[in-house]
Amino acid sequence: MSLSANDKANVTAIWKKILPKSDDIGDQALSRMLTVYPQTKTYFAHFADLSPGSPQVRKHGDVIMNKIDDCVNHMDDLFPYLSGLSDLHATKLRIDPANFKILAHNLLVVVAAYLPNDFTPEVHLSVDKFLQQIALALAEKYR
């Protein structure tokens, strides 16, 4: 399910509207994931405070979202671009890749809440594919 020219155009266009709110969206997506899918908290045992809006959760939401923002400029070379991060996730973090889908879902929910008129079904499709490609690239080195 690779990205068509239309997908790339849709992602680029909606990201122009996402970028100004990127920090909030990233924070919200991560917080939501931890609340709605509590099993994901198992990866954050080293965080002192996992409540929504906590500084550590906010900061980590920013880290993740900034990287996703960068990926918008690398849709043609996602796998090489994310190679280092894939190594990290595979060998050090060892996050079950099923969780990438869970985070992606929560990101889609937040984008829908923030940009209801822009997040049409066609745009949703393209963003879903984009996030799925990122997930694939991240899982590339797992085995």
Next chain:
Amino acid sequence: MVEWTDFERETIKSIFGKLDYDDVGLAALCRCLVVYPWTQRYFGNFGKLYNADAINANPMVAAHGKVVLNGLDKAVKNLDNIKGTYTELSVLHSEKLRVDPDNFRLLADCLTIVVAARMGADFTAEVQAAFQKFLAVVVSSLCRQYH
């Protein structure tokens, strides 16, 4: 038996009380057919499904969206026995319609996103958790009669 907190009961009833079933039914089903096009396999007799505009304008999609939302309404009104409420529907989906149960999850995700778009900031993380728990119970009940 599913344990519902007071917050969850109130939240679920409140969300469905405010939804326009015609609007949300169409929006959720349309989104599912567009974002996960393989789901169109179950709607061969619906006619024009060749792009998002055609799907959105299709009266059979609108009618079926309404059927789905009214089906969910039954669960909202029987929160303490969703399993029993859906026994026949589960048999229907498994034996007659032969729907891969994974599709229930896909439609549930699309419905969550449509509700998030309608509710905006009111769709907090806790509200989302309650809503998704409800949908998970619905999906599980629909899966029960698959053998």
